[in-house]
Each structure stands twice: as structure tokens, then as C-alpha cells.
Amino acid sequence: MAAKILLIALLALASSHAIMASDPSQLQDFCVADNKSNVFVNGLVCKNMMDVKAEDFFFDGLNPGNPSPKLGSVVNLVNVDKIPGLNTLGISLARIDFAPFGLNPPHTHPRATEILTVIEGELYVGFVTSNINGVGNKLFTKVLKKGDVFVFPQGLIHFQFNKGHANAVAIAGLSSQNPGVITIANAVFGSKPPISDDVLAKAFQVDQKTVDWLQAQFWMDNNN
Numbered sequence: 014m015a016a017k018i019l020l021i022a023l024l025a026l027a028s029s030h031a032i033m034a035s036d037p038s039q040l041q042d043f044c045v046a047d048n049k050s051n052v053f054v055n056g057l058v059c060k061n062m063m064d065v066k067a068e069d070f071f072f073d074g075l076n077p078g079n080p081s082p083k084l085g086s087v088v089n090l091v092n093v094d095k096i097p098g099l100n101t102l103g104i105s106l107a108r109i110d111f112a113p114f115g116l117n118p119p120h121t122h123p124r125a126t127e128i129l130t131v132i133e134g135e136l137y138v139g140f141v142t143s144n145i146n147g148v149g150n151k152l153f154t155k156v157l158k159k160g161d162v163f164v165f166p167q168g169l170i171h172f173q174f175n176k177g178h179a180n181a182v183a184i185a186g187l188s189s190q191n192p193g194v195i196t197i198a199n200a201v202f203g204s205k206p207p208i209s210d211d212v213l214a215k216a217f218q219v220d221q222k223t224v225d226w227l228q229a230q231f232w233m234d235n236n237n
Contacts, residue, residue, distance in 0.1 A: 046059070109184075134177055
């Protein structure tokens with residue numbers, strides 16, 4: 014009997030942890046973001062449902078973009094800032110246009126897993142794991158052709174590269190209304206104020222002149 018009670022207690026505990034770890038259920042049909050509110054919350058305040066319009070769930074700008082000259086790619090992210098109706102729904106979308114040999118450089122989304130499909134062209138994609146015991150940071154890569162799909166787990170460094178001589182286009186779904194993006198090179202060498210030379214020189218095992226040169230580069234953003 015004692016063993017049975019213990020088993021029930023453990024199952025109940027496991028179930029409660031699973032419930033607490035999941036996203037909360039919607040308490041209403043939707044919570045359209047009120048971008049004019051001065052109230053600061055973890056997310057965005059809801060607009061009065063009587064003031065909601067069809068336009069709150071609509072965006073008409075997922076058009077081809079002009080890839081940046083330096084990186085050869087441009088990301089058109091449709092998040093809660095562009096569709097207020099995405100607030101609390103836990104999803105967003107991005108279109109990524111690549112020029113030949115264009116790169117969406119190594120970056121992370123701190124709040125979202127990404128699922129990407131190639132619409133045109135061919136992409137070399139990959140992500141790096143966290144530090145796995147005995148293995149270190151393992152790289153997973155794949156060449157994607159039109160119609161192929163690849164997943165990048167939340168928070169892990171990943172990239173997409175167009176190795177071909179033709180343009181490429183991909184569509185990405187993200188599991189957050191506001192996934193965020195940390196482009197590794199920009200964050201490390203282009204932060205304001207800059208990270209100390211001493212820190213970066215030791216971290217990357219290079220001299221301070223190399224760090225100064227890298228920090229002096231123009232770290233451009235390819236996100237619209």
C-alpha cells in the first residue's frame with residue numbers, strides 16, 4: 014500500500030511539473046496587443062475586444078526584400094509588432110531572401126524554436142548544440158532543396174547559407190510572438206558600449222589588435 018501511495022504521489026508531482034512547464038491556455042478568444050498602452054507587463058496589454066478590427070490580424074508586407082550588400086540576405090519578420098493579433102498566441106513568421114552566396118549569419122532566438130522550409134533555391138543550414146558532456150558543441154548540418162524542412166531548437170546557434178548562383182527564399186515559423194534574435198558576431202564585437210578588449214582577447218585567444226580591428230567593423234543587421 015505504501016509503495017502504491019508513493020507511486021501515485023510521484024505521478025502527481027510529475028504531472029504538475031509538466032503542467033507548469035507548458036504555455037498557459039488562452040482565457041479568451043484572443044488578446045490583441047494595445048500598442049498605445051503605457052502599462053508595462055511581460056508581453057503586451059490587451060486591447061478592448063470591442064475595439065478589435067480585422068486589420069489587427071492582418072499584414073500585407075511579406076514581399077521579396079533587398080538582401081544587404083555585406084551579408085547577401087534580408088529577414089522580414091512578422092511578429093506581434095506587425096500583427097497585434099499575435100499577442101499571446103505564441104507564433105510568428107519570417108521570410109528570408111538570399112542573394113547568391115548570401116548568408117543569414119550564426120544567430121540564436123532566445124525565446125523560440127524555428128522551423129524553416131525552402132521555397133526557392135537551395136540552402137546549406139545548420140545548428141550547434143550546447144556543450145554536451147564528452148562531445149562538446151556538436152554541429153548538425155543539411156543541404157535543403159525546394160520543399161525541404163529543417164528545425165532549429167530554441168536558443169541554439171544556427172545559420173543558413175545560399176551556396177548557389179541563384180537567389181533563394183525560405184519561410185520560417187517561430188514558436189513565439191516575439192522570438193528575439195542575437196546575431197553572434199554583432200553581439201560580441203558590435204555591442205554598445207563595447208565588451209572589454211581584455212575579455213574578448215582572452216575568450217577568442219587572439220591579441221588585442223585583432224579585437225580592436227573586429228570591433229571597428231560595421232556590424233550590419235539583416236532584419237527588417
